[in-house]
Amino acid sequence: xxxxxxxxxxxxxxxxxxxxxxxxxxxxxxxxxxxxxxxxxxxxxxxxxxxxxxxxxxxxxxxxxxxxxxxxxxxxxxxxxxxxxxxxxxxxxxxxxxxxxxxxxxxxxxxxxxxxxxxxxxxxxxxxxxxxxxxxxxxxxxxxxxxxxxxxxxxxxxxxxxxxxxxxxxxxxxxxxxxxxxxxxxxxxxxxxxxxxxxxxxxxxxxxxxxxxxxxxxxxxxxxxxxxxxxxxxxxxxxxxxxxxxxxxxxxxxxxxxxxxxxxxxxxxxxxxxxxxxxxxxxxxxxxxxxxxxxxxxxxxxxxxxxxxxxxxxxxxxxxxxxxxxxxxx
Amino acid sequence: xxxxxxxxxxxxxxxxxxxxxxxxxxxxxxxxxxxxxxxxxxxxxxxxxxxxxxxxxxxxxxxxxxxxxxxxxxxxxxxxxxxxxxxxxxxxxxxxxxxxxxxxxxxxxxxxxxxxxxxxxxxxxxxxxxxxxxxxxxxxxxxxxxxxxxxxxxxxxxxxxxxxxxxxxxxxxxxxxxxxxxxxxxxxxxxxxxxxxxxxxxxxxxxxxxxxxxxxxxxxxxxxxxxxxxxxxxxxxxxxxxxxxxxxxxxxxxxxxxxxxxxxxxxxxxxxxxxxxxxxxxxxxxxxxxxxxxxxxxxxxxxxxxxxxxxxxxxxxxxxxxxxxxxxxxxxxxxxxxxxxxxxxxxxxxxxxxxxxxxxxxxxxxxxxxxxxxxxxxxxxxxxxxxxxxxxxxxxxxxxxxxxxxxxxxxxxxxxxxxxxxxxxxxxxxxxxxxxxxxxxxxxxxxxxxxxxxxxxxxxxxxxxxxxxxxxxxxxxxxxxxxxxxxxxxxxxxxxxxxxxxxxxxxxxxxxxxxxxxxxxxxxxxxxxxxxxxxxxxxxxxxxxxxx
Numbered sequence: 001x002x003x004x005x006x007x008x009x010x011x012x013x014x015x016x017x018x019x020x021x022x023x024x025x026x027x028x029x030x031x032x033x034x035x036x037x038x039x040x041x042x043x044x045x046x047x048x049x050x051x052x053x054x055x056x057x058x059x060x061x062x063x064x065x066x067x068x069x070x071x072x073x074x075x076x077x078x079x080x081x082x083x084x085x086x087x088x089x090x091x092x093x094x095x096x097x098x099x100x101x102x103x104x105x106x107x108x109x110x111x112x113x114x115x116x117x118x119x120x121x122x123x124x125x126x127x128x129x130x131x132x133x134x135x136x137x138x139x140x141x142x143x144x145x146x147x148x149x150x151x152x153x154x155x156x157x158x159x160x161x162x163x164x165x166x167x168x169x170x171x172x173x174x175x176x177x178x179x180x181x182x183x184x185x186x187x188x189x190x191x192x193x194x195x196x197x198x199x200x201x202x203x204x205x206x207x208x209x210x211x212x213x214x215x216x217x218x219x220x221x222x223x224x225x226x227x228x229x230x231x232x233x234x235x236x237x238x239x240x241x242x243x244x245x246x247x248x249x250x251x252x253x254x255x256x257x258x259x260x261x262x263x264x265x266x267x268x269x270x271x272x273x274x275x276x277x278x279x280x281x282x283x284x285x286x287x288x289x290x291x292x293x294x295x296x297x298x299x300x301x302x303x304x305x306x307x308x309x310x311x312x313x314x315x316x317x318x319x320x321x322x323x324x325x326x327x328x329x330x
Numbered sequence: 331x332x333x334x335x336x337x338x339x340x341x342x343x344x345x346x347x348x349x350x351x352x353x354x355x356x357x358x359x360x361x362x363x364x365x366x367x368x369x370x371x372x373x374x375x376x377x378x379x380x381x382x383x384x385x386x387x388x389x390x391x392x393x394x395x396x397x398x399x400x401x402x403x404x405x406x407x408x409x410x411x412x413x414x415x416x417x418x419x420x421x422x423x424x425x426x427x428x429x430x431x432x433x434x435x436x437x438x439x440x441x442x443x444x445x446x447x448x449x450x451x452x453x454x455x456x457x458x459x460x461x462x463x464x465x466x467x468x469x470x471x472x473x474x475x476x477x478x479x480x481x482x483x484x485x486x487x488x489x490x491x492x493x494x495x496x497x498x499x500x501x502x503x504x505x506x507x508x509x510x511x512x513x514x515x516x517x518x519x520x521x522x523x524x525x526x527x528x529x530x531x532x533x534x535x536x537x538x539x540x541x542x543x544x545x546x547x548x549x550x551x552x553x554x555x556x557x558x559x560x561x562x563x564x565x566x567x568x569x570x571x572x573x574x575x576x577x578x579x580x581x582x583x584x585x586x587x588x589x590x591x592x593x594x595x596x597x598x599x600x601x602x603x604x605x606x607x608x609x610x611x612x613x614x615x616x617x618x619x620x621x622x623x624x625x626x627x628x629x630x631x632x633x634x635x636x637x638x639x640x641x642x643x644x645x646x647x648x649x650x651x652x653x654x655x656x657x658x659x660x661x662x663x664x665x666x667x668x669x670x671x672x673x674x675x676x677x678x679x680x681x682x683x684x685x686x687x688x689x690x691x692x693x694x695x696x697x698x699x700x701x702x703x704x705x706x707x708x709x710x711x712x713x714x715x716x717x718x719x720x721x722x723x724x725x726x727x728x729x730x731x732x733x734x735x736x737x738x739x740x741x742x743x744x745x746x747x748x749x750x751x752x753x754x755x756x757x758x759x760x761x762x763x764x765x766x767x768x769x770x771x772x773x774x775x776x777x778x779x780x781x782x783x784x785x786x787x788x789x790x791x792x793x794x795x796x797x798x799x800x801x802x803x804x805x806x807x808x809x810x811x812x813x814x815x816x817x818x819x820x821x822x823x824x825x826x827x828x829x830x831x832x833x834x835x836x837x838x839x840x841x842x843x844x845x846x847x848x849x850x851x852x853x854x855x856x857x858x859x860x861x862x863x864x865x866x867x868x869x870x871x872x873x874x875x876x877x878x
Contacts, residue, residue, distance in 0.1 A: 030843035054827040057569045065725035071744040196848040202454040321570040325386040
């Protein structure tokens with residue numbers, strides 16, 4: 001008697017939970033970057049967006065372990081390498097959407113439609129304005145030249161941004177040439193690799209080193225706080241491959257309960273009205289070419305970016321990591 | 331009267347409770363389930379990753395890990411034991427306050443301290459900038475991002491484990507032992523080395539094993555220093571080479587190494603006993619005079635400044651820049667969630683730790699001891715790996731439940747157990763049992779079999795004995811255990827992230843989010859909140875030791 005009452009109450013609770021339309025997102029992008037966006041979506045459509053944040057590796061294991069019962073409709077993460085990996089693990093489902101195909105350039109999404117880039121992050125070269133002339137700079141590869149000995153700062157090879165950068169170098173130059181470049185970088189280091197881009201940019205400012213590689217939004221934040229920063233950015237490889245870019249992006253999970261709602265949310269995120277909300281909050285570049293970046297971001301100049309499909313970052317990631325280990329890049 | 335009591339006790343020994351090993355194994359199961367998930371990876375060797383790691387990565391990592399573990403163990407022992415001895419045995423200006431203040435660095439997460447240290451002492455930090463202004467060059471300044479820097483930082487962050495346990499040992503060993511040593515002609519120094527230290531062994535071993543396990547499982551601190559250790563290989567295999575299996579295999583090796591160490595220590599300790607000598611209270615503190623008193627105060631102040639006040643100052647400075655924009659009503663829920671989890675976990679884990687320590691003490695202690703060893707291994711597994719180890723069986727169980735309910739024609743939500751507090755608390759238990767067990771078990775060693783025999787002769791069963799004899803005698807140890815678990819859960823990230831309900835954020839989740847974007851100013855605010863909330867139990871501990 002008691003137990004049947006309990007079960008009855010439970011079943012009521014279970015049925016009661018599915019009323020308003022809801023999309024559930026597992027996000028490796030942190031709350032302060034996604035919440036304003038989801039709030040705007042709810043306001044516009046009435047659809048609730050439920051989300052949980054965690055590190056991307058943990059989120060993928062979570063979706064995998066949950067299998068068919070995953071609450072996640074969308075996996076949102078940074079770095080194409082992670083999205084590529086989620087696809088390899090069979091966590092995502094190909095999506096055909098005219099709106100997404102129109103809004104997101106082909107090199108910023110999976111050719112099979114498993115995931116779509118939503119914002120673009122440029123990893124470029126920075127230099128100390130007192131000690132380096134921009135004319136001395138040319139390419140990522142050139143930073144391996146002995147003229148930079150004792151003048152280069154790099155972030156740790158453990159950061160996926162550098163793994164992706166080296167991954168695209170491998171696909172462009174081949175392993176042997178890339179390994180030479182990476183070895184050259186390591187030989188030029190002015191200090192042990194840093195654990196984050198901000199520290200690296202501060203080191204360039206303080207004159208611990210003269211040049212380095214970092215993502216632009218870290219520079220934007222630092223410059224915002226300290227307008228007298230003695231650091232400027234340089235767009236490398238403009239006559240060759242272009243500036244290395246990566247994405248933050250998302251895909252619909254294989255066992256999404258609300259697949260239609262998930263696709264709609266992705267389409268909305270790629271649209272002109274949402275793109276600025278998505279990118280500007282972190283000083284990134286919109287993935288939709290019809291949308292202009294934030295004026296502050298645009299003031300750093302326009303540049304040619306690498307049009308190699310960003311999924312290369314995933315395909316080459318393991319090779320890149322092993323290569324950096326061999327080259328002694330920590 | 332005394333004689334007859336003893337005789338009676340011998341005639342009817344305390345009742346055997348064969349349940350005890352069973353209870354111990356039941357508790358161990360909480361850890362064993364995720365542990366087995368991790369160990370299961372060993373069945374499927376990932377040869378190409380192993381070959382690569384062995385060729386290019388592991389040799390250096392093992393050297394680094396050995397240096398770090400050795401350095402931090404020695405550092406925390408030196409610092410923890412000397413500060414505990416100083417505050418337990420001597421009296422000098424400020425001693426009563428230092429006694430609890432010195433536990434404060436416990437509330438400072440090691441990865442936060444790491445970032446603060448680098449912020450302060452690296453090339454771009456204020457100190458070296460000042461040095462450059464004075465001397466035009468600061469390259470002679472020892473680099474903080476170095477082996478020495480990481481050992482120093484982790485020592486400052488972790489010494490309170492040893493300090494708290496060692497202090498407990500020195501306060502409970504009783505005046506008689508040292509008095510007897512003095513009567514036998516030992517100087518105070520000899521008394522320390524030949525009486526106090528050997529009698530404190532279970533506490534010191536307990537404290538250092540916590541420190542070692544935390545050091546070996548740490549990723550955040552070493553990553554901030556870019557100092558590659560064994561855990562670096564684990565994370566590299568998982569996040570960079572996308573191979574969780576290889577990562578779990580590496581973690582399994584780590585766990586087995588820790589288990590081997592623990593068993594070795596157990597064997598070396600043998601059947602030595604560590605009961606309190608007589609029922610005397612703690613010795614009257616010896617008043618230090620003149621220069622010695624000044625030196626004692628200065629030493630405590632220096633350590634506190636380096637490990638706590640200067641880092642807190644830096645955090646405050648960072649937090650001040652964002653407090654207007656970031657500090658709002660959400661913090662009420664962050665703090666409430668953190669306190670709820672930490673408090674709930676402290677109660678649960680300390681209870682389990684007590685039952686475990688009690689089982690180990692029972693007649694059939696051998697099997698229980700093995701159970702305890704295994705149950706406390708969760709602390710040696712890197713947090714993220716353990717979090718997955720918890721999540722996989724939970725999700726599997728959920729899937730079974732859902733399938734069963736659906737077979738009955740029921741509608742179910744996708745989560746039944748997942749995202750519940752029960753799972754979270756059990757996961758914390760799997761991770762932090764060691765933190766509760768070590769101080770409890772050490773404190774248990776001070777209780778003599780005579781005391782138990784006397785209690786038994788008065789007709790107390792094992793259960794009443796636990797309640798009326800052990801609990802009161804263990805108060806100090808249990809309080810230490812609860813404090814350490816509470817603060818550890820406040821700082822914990824990977825398990826909290828992976829098992830929390832939707833929309834649930836805690837202070838440590840907030841720290842994670844901000845640091846993952848390299849936003850240290852924003853991260854300083856929740857980090858400070860962790861420190862402030864962590865002060866509450868430390869202050870409680872202070873009061874309860876004052877009462878002694």
